Amino acid sequence: MSAPGEEPEFDFDFLFEFNQSDDAGCGAKEHYNYAPANVCAGLPLGMAISSLSTPCHGLQSSNPVISIDPSASHPSGYGEHSDNSNSGYYLTPTVRPNGPPALESPRIEITSYLGMHSNNNQFFHSTEVEEAIPNNKRTPSTATLNLPNADSYRDPTCLSPASSLSSRSCNSEASSFESNYSFPYTSPQTSPWQSPCVSPKTTDPEDGYQRGMVTCTILGSPRHSPNTSPRTSVTEENWLTAHNSRPSSPCNKRKYSLNGRQTSYSPHHSPTPSPQNSPRVSVTDETWLGNTNQYTSSAIVAAINALTTDGTIDMNDGIPIKTRKTTIDHTPSMALKLEPMGDDHGTISPTADLSPEEYANFQHIRKGNLCDQYLSVPQHPYQWAKPKNISPASYMSPSLPALDWQLPSHSGPYELRIEVQPKSHHRAHYETEGSRGAVKASTGGHPIVQLHGYLESEPLTVQLFIGTADDRLLRPHAFYQVHRITGKTVSTTSHEIILSNTKVLEIPLLPENNMRAIIDCAGILKLRNSDIELRKGETDIGRKNTRVRLVFRVHIPQPNGRTLSLQVSSNPIECSQRSAQELPLVEKQSIDSFPVVGGKKIIVSGHNFLQDSKVVFVEKAPDGHHIWEMEAKTDREMFKSNSLVVEIPPFRNQRITSPVQVNFYVCNGKRKRSQCQLFTYLPANVPIIKTEPSDDYEPAQTCGPANHGLNPLAKPYYGQQIMMPPDPGSCLVAGFPTSCHQRSGAMSSSTTSSPKLHDLSPSAYNKCITNPSHSQLGLLQPLGGVSAIQEVPRSLVVHPSSPDQSSHVMLQPQVSQHLSSSCSLGYQQTLYPNSPSSPVPSITQESTFVPSSSPTRTSTLGQQEHQPQMVHRNESPTSPPLSLPELHKDSNDNLAPIPVTIKREPEELDQLYLDDGKCSTAVEICI
DNA sequence: CCGCTGGAATTACCG
DNA sequence: GACGGTAATTCCAGC
Numbered sequence: 004m005s006a007p008g009e010e011p012e013f014d015f016d017f018l019f020e021f022n023q024s025d026d027a028g029c030g031a032k033e034h035y036n037y038a039p040a041n042v043c044a045g046l047p048l049g050m051a052i053s054s055l056s057t058p059c060h061g062l063q064s065s066n067p068v069i070s071i072d073p074s075a076s077h078p079s080g081y082g083e084h085s086d087n088s089n090s091g092y093y094l095t096p097t098v099r100p101n102g103p104p105a106l107e108s109p110r111i112e113i114t115s116y117l118g119m120h121s122n123n124n125q126f127f128h129s130t131e132v133e134e135a136i137p138n139n140k141r142t143p144s145t146a147t148l149n150l151p152n153a154d155s156y157r158d159p160t161c162l163s164p165a166s167s168l169s170s171r172s173c174n175s176e177a178s179s180f181e182s183n184y185s186f187p188y189t190s191p192q193t194s195p196w197q198s199p200c201v202s203p204k205t206t207d208p209e210d211g212y213q214r215g216m217v218t219c220t221i222l223g224s225p226r227h228s229p230n231t232s233p234r235t236s237v238t239e240e241n242w243l244t245a246h247n248s249r250p251s252s253p254c255n256k257r258k259y260s261l262n263g264r265q266t267s268y269s270p271h272h273s274p275t276p277s278p279q280n281s282p283r284v285s286v287t288d289e290t291w292l293g294n295t296n297q298y299t300s301s302a303i304v305a306a307i308n309a310l311t312t313d314g315t316i317d318m319n320d321g322i323p324i325k326t327r328k329t330t331i332d333h334t335p336s337m338a339l340k341l342e343p344m345g346d347d348h349g350t351i352s353p354t355a356d357l358s359p360e361e362y363a364n365f366q367h368i369r370k371g372n373l374c375d376q377y378l379s380v381p382q383h384p385y386q387w388a389k390p391k392n393i394s395p396a397s398y399m400s401p402s403l404p405a406l407d408w409q410l411p412s413h414s415g416p417y418e419l420r421i422e423v424q425p426k427s428h429h430r431a432h433y434e435t436e437g438s439r440g441a442v443k444a445s446t447g448g449h450p451i452v453q454l455h456g457y458l459e460s461e462p463l464t465v466q467l468f469i470g471t472a473d474d475r476l477l478r479p480h481a482f483y484q485v486h487r488i489t490g491k492t493v494s495t496t497s498h499e500i501i502l503s504n505t506k507v508l509e510i511p512l513l514p515e516n517n518m519r520a521i522i523d524c525a526g527i528l529k530l531r532n533s534d535i536e537l538r539k540g541e542t543d544i545g546r547k548n549t550r551v552r553l554v555f556r557v558h559i560p561q562p563n564g565r566t567l568s569l570q571v572s573s574n575p576i577e578c579s580q581r582s583a584q585e586l587p588l589v590e591k592q593s594i595d596s597f598p599v600v601g602g603k604k605i606i607v608s609g610h611n612f613l614q615d616s617k618v619v620f621v622e623k624a625p626d627g628h629h630i631w632e633m634e635a636k637t638d639r640e641m642f643k644s645n646s647l648v649v650e651i652p653p654f655r656n657q658r659i660t661s662p663v664q665v666n667f668y669v670c671n672g673k674r675k676r677s678q679c680q681l682f683t684y685l686p687a688n689v690p691i692i693k694t695e696p697s698d699d700y701e702p703a704q705t706c707g708p709a710n711h712g713l714n715p716l717a718k719p720y721y722g723q724q725i726m727m728p729p730d731p732g733s734c735l736v737a738g739f740p741t742s743c744h745q746r747s748g749a750m751s752s753s754t755t756s757s758p759k760l761h762d763l764s765p766s767a768y769n770k771c772i773t774n775p776s777h778s779q780l781g782l783l784q785p786l787g788g789v790s791a792i793q794e795v796p797r798s799l800v801v802h803p804s805s806p807d808q809s810s811h812v813m814l815q816p817q818v819s820q821h822l823s824s825s826c827s828l829g830y831q832q833t834l835y836p837n838s839p840s841s842p843v844p845s846i847t848q849e850s851t852f853v854p855s856s857s858p859t860r861t862s863t864l865g866q867q868e869h870q871p872q873m874v875h876r877n878e879s880p881t882s883p884p885l886s887l888p889e890l891h892k893d894s895n896d897n898l899a900p901i902p903v904t905i906k907r908e909p910e911e912l913d914q915l916y917l918d919d920g921k922c923s924t925a926v927e928i929c930i
Numbered sequence: 931c932c933g934c935t936g937g938a939a940t941t942a943c944c945g
Numbered sequence: 946g947a948c949g950g951t952a953a954t955t956c957c958a959g960c
Binding site for chain 2: 440
């Protein structure tokens with residue numbers, strides 16, 4: 004890691020340039036990037052890439068961070084890039100990770116592009132792409148978006164391999180999407196990028212062609228959809244049909260997908276996607292690791308290279324083994340699939356078609372990917388289009404924060420708030436099904452979001468995407484996409500775009516409506532696990548990963564030309580039919596904290612409670628092991644399907660001197676547990692406010708990551724600990740009490756994503772964890788390398804690249820997001836590193852846009868969901884050694900055993916998501 | 931006829 | 946490699 008400062012500087016440069024001169028700046032930077040990329044390509048994949056990628060990440064991450072810091076932090080470039088895909092594209096990570104089998108190199112390139120594409124693509128679409136790639140029709144973002152989107156969700160990478168064949172959806176969709184997206188975008192972008200890197204890599208013109216072809220086709224469909232605006236779904240379908248593959252039964256797909264996946268994913272996706280996927284990307288631990296290290300090295304250069312290379316690299320890397328295999332087998336198909344990537348690459352070919360200009364465009368796009376997208380949006384008839392136009396600066400120039408960036412819900416006078424939360428259950432529909440309608444509010448209407456404090460007359464646009472609801476940092480959900488609903492019953496206009504493989508619904512926020520929007524146009528689409536998991540960069544597991552959150556973002560143009568980005572996420576939404584019917588769900592508890600003596604009754608409200616439901620309080624070690632478990636007494640007479648009255652059990656240690664955070668969950672039987680809820684035990688001597696349940700929130704919340712508050716206590720610990728590595732501050736922020744807890748959990752989960760990361764800075768991670776735990780519990784637990792690692796990596800990642808900024812920025816944002824998020828923060832950081840996109844960006848951007856904003860984030864209250872989400876299976880793995888006593892009564896204990904350490908496994912997911920055990924992590928933190 | 935659902939049969943996956 | 950259980954996906958049918 005070069006000195007943090009150094010990297011940041013670079014970043015800054017980038018950022019500034021980008022920000023200031025949207026296109027031009029971007030272009031220039033991009034060029035740099037590209038160049039590097041090329042370089043990377045030239046370089047041994049592993050080495051070059053890694054280094055590069057790392058830098059990139061760092062950059063990106065830093066960017067975000069940077070952005071935060073007005074001054075330096077913002078390596079905006081990153082952030083900007085981060086926009087999404089870009090960062091991801093930077094893929095460098097991808098590249099890094101994978102390494103680079105010579106063979107794949109070409110493919111790899113493609114991949115990265117894909118990522119780029121998505122972001123860029125959109126932009127491109129609108130702008131040059133179309134022209135350049137008339138054939139493809141890259142409809143502007145929109146068109147592409149539609150179909151591709153779906154695909155994009157998945158990784159393009161997948162596309163190539165898997166998709167080609169069976170995995171229609173996956174490949175086709177995901178990949179295709181991406182590819183599609185990428186194509187359109189890509190092509191342009193790619194070209195540019197590639198020009199440097201890609202072109203070489205994309206040795207195969209054919210591939211490119213194919214890609215191009217694909218793109219075209221895709222585009223067409225997508226476009227249609229876009230045009231049709233209406234429904235993505237439709238487009239998707241089209242795609243599907245087109246692909247044929249999807250239609251094919253899942254089974255086949257999966258199998259194929261596997262192959263395909265491998266191909267696809269690997270590579271890059273992780274990398275590329277990284278940005279987007281970043282979170283997931285992180286998955287590519289190895290890559291990351293490499294990355295992290297790389298970061299250290301020449302940040303800038305690396306970054307640049309990474310950027311360029313990423314794409315390519317990704318392909319190779321991402322795809323890694325599996326992909327390769329697939330590729331091999333399906334080479335042809337692969338190529339096709341890759342095309343998407345190729346798009347980029349293909350673009351290349353297309354690019355060739357496109358011509359240099361296009362490349363230039365791409366570059367521009369890159370920088371302004373987000374912007375571009377935004378811009379494009381305005382183009383649409385939709386109202387918001389104007390807004391975008393109006394505040395082009397905001398949208399355009401400053402790259403928007405990547406979707407996996409953590410942003411505050413409020414800053415200064417502004418606050419983005421969810422006035423009406425969505426129902427806790429919403430059965431998502433598969434592509435093979437018809438729409439299952441828009442997400443509804445528990446009250447019967449629809450969710451409502453409102454931007455407070457905005458007094459301008461310019462309308463704005465609220466972006467909506469489906470985010471994760473696990474312990475980790477909030478990020479786009481790999482297995483779910485927002486689905487645009489249209490029809491008689493829909494009163495809210497919306498526009499669909501795809502960013503970094505993530506569908507984003509843009510909804511106008513009008514002053515005349517008090518900047519309030521009724522979200523009756525958003526459904527949730529479930530992507531096949533097999534399709535997504537195959538993605539190159541995808542680390543997350545789909546199984547039992549059925550909770551999501553609606554994530555709303557608004558980008559507010561500032562007088563200084565920057566853009567302030569705010570984000571708020573909804574409560575978790577259970578999307579599986581089964582889970583919705585069987586799993587107990589805790590929505591609220593009357594009290595969040597209470598003295599260790601216990602004895603007080605609290606009301607737990609939620610769903611699917613049974614008369615024999617059990618409420619278990621659990622204290623988890625950092626590693627996830629259950630240090631203490633106690634079943635709370637429940638008042639059967641008071642039982643209701645939506646509420647339980649339970650008596651707080653006395654804590655195992657009546658002598659604690661500082662609040663200890665634990666978890667509790669409702670259990671309806673084996674494997675039917677709710678997510679862990681946070682609860683804080685207060686020192687006995689502390690004057691407690693027993694009585695008020697509601698009040699309790701305060702303390703609990705504080706500790707609890709869930710909401711905003713961090714525990715005061717916890718924070719320090721975390722902060723310190725976390726901070727240690729890269730950015731203490733940031734870490735701290737992120738770390739917060741909750742965060743820590745969650746982190747562990749999150750970490751674990753994240754681990755998957757960022758296995759490599761682990762390597763990076765396990766120690767650091769550990770520190771964080773340990774510290775926290777120490778403080779309270781006094782348990783230190785050496786976290787298993789895993790958890791710790793994960794965290795570390797993250798932090799590391801961030802740090803390295805853009806140590807300062809990223810960390811800080813990140814943290815705050817994360818924090819803001821939610822407690823849980825805090826945990827996630829760590830992840831994110833890691834993620835970022837891994838996947839360019841994710842990293843820092845969010846924060847950075849904000850900061851960038853609105854320096855001040857970052858602080859505010861903390862405020863981001865809302866999102867509580869985090870808490871529940873926290874399950875950190877991953878962590879469990881870590882714990883192994885820990886001395887902590889384990890009480891695993893529960894089966895869940897998986898936590899403990901799981902040695903998640905490095906990679907992401909399905910289990911992790913489970914953990915993360917819902918599974919029972921996961922909670923443990925949180926505990927750690929709290930402590 | 932289409933979209934939205936609720937339910938449930940199949941199929942996939944895991945241990 | 947079969948077996949059982951659980952989760953994911955696909956199908957159906959009614960409104």
